[in-house]
Amino acid sequence: MGNRLRILRKTRNLTQEVVSSELGISQQTLSRCEIDITTLQIDLLYKIAQYYNVSTDYILGLSDNKWTTE
Numbered sequence: 001m002g003n004r005l006r007i008l009r010k011t012r013n014l015t016q017e018v019v020s021s022e023l024g025i026s027q028q029t030l031s032r033c034e035i036d037i038t039t040l041q042i043d044l045l046y047k048i049a050q051y052y053n054v055s056t057d058y059i060l061g062l063s064d065n066k067w068t069t070e
Contacts, residue, residue, distance in 0.1 A: 001061055002036040008052045008059075009034075023047055 009019055020030040025044065032038040040048070049056045057063040
């Protein structure tokens with residue numbers, strides 16, 4: 001999960017400071033998620049998926065498909 005979060009952020013050339021600020025979390029929290037020290041709360045998982053416009057399953061590593069299917 002953490003690696004996917006880091007890749008999503010880096011492919012958009014964003015810093016942890018920018019992303020964490022826009023998500024309303026601390027930079028330390030984002031960093032801990034990106035290195036798999038902590039797990040995501042469901043509300044933060046949803047917020048990150050919306051921010052990057054990807055599916056929650058992609059973030060969790062349950063799917064390689066970034067986009068939600070309807």
